[in-house]
Amino acid sequence: MKTPTDEHLLQDHLDGRSDAFELLVRRHTVELHRFVLRFTNSSPTADDVVQEAFLQAYLSAGKFDTSRRFRPWLFTIAANKARDWLRSRGRRMEVPLDAKVDWDLDGGKSFADLMTGAEQEVGAVELQAGEQRRVVRRIVESLPDIFREVLVLAYYHRFAYREIAEVVGVPVGTVKSRLHAAIGRFATAYQESVEVDETERNTFGL
Amino acid sequence: MTDDQQHMDEWLLDDQLDQLTEDQRRELMEALRKNSALAKRSRRLQRLLEPLDAFTTTPPPTYLVDRILDRIAAQNEDLPVVPGSALMSGQGGSHAHRSVFSFKEMLTLAAMLTFVMLIVVPGVANVRAKSRQVACANNLHSIGRGVLAYAADNTNMLPVVASVANQGGWLRETEGVKPYTPNSRGRYLLLRLRYVDDGVVFTCPSQPGAEALTVANPHAFSDFPDPANCSYDSQNMAGPTARLSTGCDMPYMADANPLFVGGKFNAIDPRLSNSRNHNGGAGQNVLYLAGHTQWTKNPNCGVRGDNIWQAGTLRHYRGTEKQTCAEDAFLVP
Known part of the structure; x- marks a missing residue:
């Protein structure tokens, strides 16, 4: 049986299939945790950010355009939350976010x-x-x-x-x-x- | 550098990062076959990137998926209805025209308040205590992951500082025992070498007076600057079991040992005493070397019922005592 894509699962979730979002959580938790852990270098923060990211994805699922890819969208949410945490820790952003690099x-x-x-x-x-x-x-x-x-x-x-x-x-x-x-x-x-x-x-x- | 060379160099990186299309990749392979200088640059780039593979990460805690799903489930539940404040104040809303409560209403209100005081308030307090207990267990779990990572990098050695393993005493306020070589230096190594990322995990949320260490550069210290920075005690590194044992599941760290308070020996019966961290002695979380944590209301939770506070069955301490054997857990400050 063909494995459903992330985007299909999200559409299933929006259509009312009760376990579809759970499958997305199980599919992406480990990878998302690795990303946040390497980005923030803090295990407790990675645990928190991953929870918050999935929760926000769940709450915002209705606004997601299912013609786009789910994985970058999920990572975007997590990256924003991780950046917020880094900022709250007073870490210096050495270059403005939109800066070109020389x-x-x-x-x-x-x-x-x-x-x-x-x-x-x-x-x-x-x-x-x-x-x-x-x-x-x-x-x-x-x-x-x-x-x-x-x-x-x-x-x-x-x-x-x-x-x-x-x-x-x-x-x-x-x-x-x-x-x-x-x-x-x-x-x-x-x-x-x-x-x-x-x-x-x-x-x-x- | 020519534009072509720059273009090819970018393709070399793109290839390493799986960014090329099949056609582009074929074109690059062809170019590498024909151009030895490009092939040399390709090998060089590969060697530049190889060390990045060493940056491995610990897996997320096993409970993380369940916690995410629990939080999502909680979003779907309706919020409990709280009695309206207008009723409590006797003003506003549909009750604005009424100046007094009837006797029946007063009785109902009194009954509700009694119910809240007797049932809900203690229940909320218990929930909060339980929540802090779980947070404490999570702390130990995070530290446990750091210990295992440290051991993996150091031929199964547990975090230990040489001076701790040699001479001196580990109890701060004992006369006649010098030098003071705190056992906590071993625990601090985990923070100093970044096996544990955040000083906050060394503080139990239930321990009164605990204060998380929040310094930008843990390398500036060799130990927790303040005893309040660490709520947990760990295996005495002066003893014989400074290696990750593969044979038995030893307790390695737990809420603070009640026998040693404020750097002094506290003469209480260790067989009956729990850590003071949780409600003055409700129990303790214990981290085992296999990586799991356990809440226990009994300190006799070591190998074959060993008491984790004692060296063997010793009852009095000066700060120089050590474990009596390799399976004797002896958790000290």
């Missing part, structure tokens, strides 16, 4: 520079698994919210650029430039961390 001013190497260096420079020194997890998490967490959001959506959730544009509320071109800037910053910071780790290993004779 790669040369983003604090890391430009995307093009990263692509043209020597191949063996990148990740030549491997970190241990636990250390690598901590380092990567710290770097991603330290990215400005607007960069981290597109990186998480594009890399971990494989959203299409136009869907990311819908979730974030900016043009596709801005999504791409933010993504390039995010990768540039990440790669630069990761390389620096690896080099520091290598220096420490040498210093302590490890």
Whole structure:
């Protein structure tokens, strides 16, 4: 039997099928939680935001245009709530939401520079698994919210650029430039961390 | 860089992120076969992105779906009808023309108020206590996830600071025992290394005086700056079981041990005493190393009925005592 699409399930829900929305909740909870957790870096917040997002989707389902895709819509709701939380925590939005990103001013190497260096420079020194997890998490967490959001959506959730544009509320071109800037910053910071780790290993004779 | 090269570099990234159409992908593969410099840049980009895979996340709590569905179900229920304030004040609405209540109305009102005082108010208080108890269990569950993640990254070691595992005493206000090496440093590692994201989960909402630690940079400290920042006690790291045991389901952390209050030993009978966190001794939430939490009204909830407050069956403490064996849970501040 063919699995119903999200949009069919939402239409079923609007038509009065009692378990249709529950199926949507069960289908998307884990992925949505992963997204919010990586975006906010807070488990309790991810738990709360995911609940609030589904509740709002449930209450607003009647306004949803079922010719559009459900998943980006759900993520848009969750992303808005996650941004509200980040703002309430006083986290600095380093660039206005609708700003274009100048790669040369983003604090890391430009995307093009990263692509043209020597191949063996990148990740030549491997970190241990636990250390690598901590380092990567710290770097991603330290990215400005607007960069981290597109990186998480594009890399971990494989959203299409136009869907990311819908979730974030900016043009596709801005999504791409933010993504390039995010990768540039990440790669630069990761390389620096690896080099520091290598220096420490040498210093302590490890 | 030429426009073509820039265009191809963008396609390389698009390919890594599954953004290309089938036709575009075929065109890119063809270009990679013909152009070794482009192939080199492709491999480089792949290595740039690979570390991102290390950023794994813990799964959501198992109760999350049920909680979402419960909240949705609650939306569908009608709100309870509350007696109108106009009646209470004797003014407004359809009652505006009446100046006094009849005796019958007064009796009815008195009966309703008595019902509210006797049944509803204690019921609401119980619901609130229960709600705080569940929130406390959720806290321990979040901490448990952090402990398991820490252990996975550290060859099954539980969060421990070397000085805690060596010498000194873990009770703050004991004369003649030095240095003071608080056991809470092990718990703080979870926050410091971001295995637990938020200081608020270390405070039990039922504990009077608990105060969540809200600092931007937990790295600035090596321990909770104030004892009020942590409502929970954990396995004594000076003892022999600083590893994630796979053999038995040990209690690892729980609401504060009633034997140690304000940094001092409190000489009470540990066999009968619950943590003071919940209504002065209603019970305690306990986190086990298998990752689950349990509400218990009895402290003898360790392996084979072990008392989680005591080292073995010891009754008096100076802050230097340790577990008597690997299965002895001994939760200290």
